Amino acid sequence: MTRTAVVLLTRDLRVHDNPALATACANADRVVPLFVLDPRLGDLSPNRSRFLHQSLADLRASLRERDGDLVLRAGDPIEETLKVAREVGATMLGLAADVSAYARKREARLRAECDQDRIALRLFPGGTIVDPGALRPSGGDAYRVFTPYHRAWTGAKWRDEVATPRRIMLPEIAVGHLPEIPHGESPEAAPGGETEGRRRLTAWLRGIATYGEKHDDLPGDGTSRLSPYLRFGCLSPLAVADAALTLEADPFLRQLCWRDFYYQVALAFPRLSTAAYRPGANDEWRDDPEALRHWQDGRTGVPIVDAGMRQLRAEGWMHNRARLITAAFLTKHLGVDWRHGVRWFFRWLLDGDVPNNSGNWQWVAGTGNDSRPYRRFNPIRQAHRFDPDGAYVRRYLPELAGIDGPAVHEPWRLPADLRRTVDYPAPLESHRDEAVWLRP
Structure with a gap:
């Protein structure tokens, strides 16, 4: 009897260390790698839509190199997946586990439909290094603070990477056309795809030893920039961590642990994007659309903020x-609700996802997992420390390019005659803290 499996690909757009795909290929005679374009998600972020379509094109090429193909459908993911499964007579459906509310509703609906059709639904790891539900504190459902989670994570046993399928046998089925790659909004955005992600990983690993001392250097840009490839699963987080572990790159491993940490937070607290994780902490916000717009446009009058x-x-x-x-x-300075920031970042970021974007915003706002919720960031002190010569600011603020050295961080302190020649606004008024950094 010929066994057929469908693998619903979501955020695991790769052939290397893909447990769902590898297991299907090892246990079924025919395998359908399937991706369903959900029109409800298409307008959330033009940048991520472009990255996604580039990643799908790259994945199709990789599957075709192994005699397979990527089957594409558009519409409701559950309805389209079941249509494909019924068409090919699948007895198994594989899916990578995920933690967002959207993903969990998708899983619940798929399970109900698969039970009716007597299709075995199997969930697989692969989105994190340690499964989000694997580490639990005594008496709790999830770690609320990073440090104890990091200790547990460091001592956890990781799964083994799975082999890349050598050949994928596709049943008779129309594969569908990949739509034209859409235009994003950011002209300098990185391209998507596993091939590009693996190329960048190889290059990054050559300099990973300096990450600990350089990752906060704004003009030096000493970070990996691998986060979009991890977000879409173009890179296996486990494979990245295994490589870093081999090179004894503990500072970078710690950052990967932060990513896992927020996934287990999101699993336990599905409303991470919309509700304060710590109710009552720093949760009184101003309604100031004009200040929000200046912040969004990079016109706050504080160069380090606007450059970012x-x-x-x-x-x-x-x-x-x-x-x-x-x-x-x-x-902390404008007193504007962190949820506005979540939505703005989520629109633009290639790596925007619920656990990390929302978790980090709540950490900064003091409503989340920070053990010091009233922490303050003096933007000018941060600028002088992490962009000491002002190179990062001048890179992104051409109107300040003529101001040499660290003086670029405080244009309001320039001599009056020079200040009048600079087309740059005065700093927005601070509403949460006394803006001592504005004083001459």
Whole structure:
């Protein structure tokens, strides 16, 4: 009897270390790698839509190299998946586990439909290094603070990477056409796909030893920039971690652990994007659409903040230190609700996802998992520390390119005659803290 399996690909757009795909190929005679384009998600982020379509094109090429193909459908993911499964007579459906509310509703609906059709639904790991539900504190459903989670994560046993399928036998089925790759909004956004992700990983590993000392250097840009490829599963987080572990790159491993940490938080607290994780903590916000718009446009009058916001628009990505600074400015200085920041970042970021985007915003706002919820970020102190010569600011704020050295961080302190020649706004008024950094 010929056994046929369908693998519903979601955020595991790769052939290397893909447990769902590898298991299907090992246990079935015919395998249908399937991706369903959900029109409800298509307008959330033009940048991510472009990255997704590039990743799908690359995945199709990789599958065709193994005699398979990527089957594409558009519509409701559950309805389209069951149509394909019934068409090919599948007895198994494989799916990578995920933690968002959208993913969990999809899983519940799929399970109900598969039970009716007597199709075995199997969930597989692969989105994180350690499964989100694997580590639990005594007496709790999830770790609320990072440090004890990191200790548990460091001692956890990781799964083994799975082999890449050598050949994929596809049943007779129309594969569907990949739509034209849409235009994103960020002209300098990185291209998607496993091939590009693996190329960048190889290059990154050559300099990973300096990550600990350089990852906060804004102009040096010493971060990996692998987050979009992890977000879409173009890279296996386990494979990235295994490579870092071999090179004894503990500072980078710690950042990967932060990613796993927020996934287990999101699993336990599905409303992470919309509700304060710590109710009552720092949760009184101002309604100031004009201030929000200036922040979104990179026109707050604080160069280090505006540089980060301009980088976001240009690249669909922002340096992690700049993310902290810009988020703290919106919430701690302007007093604007962190949920506005979540939505704006989610629109533009290639790596935007629920656990990390929302978790980090709540951490900065003091409503989330920070053990010091009243933490403050002085933007000018941050600028002088992490962009000491102002190179990062000048890179993204051409109107300030003529100001040499660290003076670019405080244009309001320039001599009056020079200040009048600069087309740059005065700093927005601070509403949460006394803006001592504005004083001459």
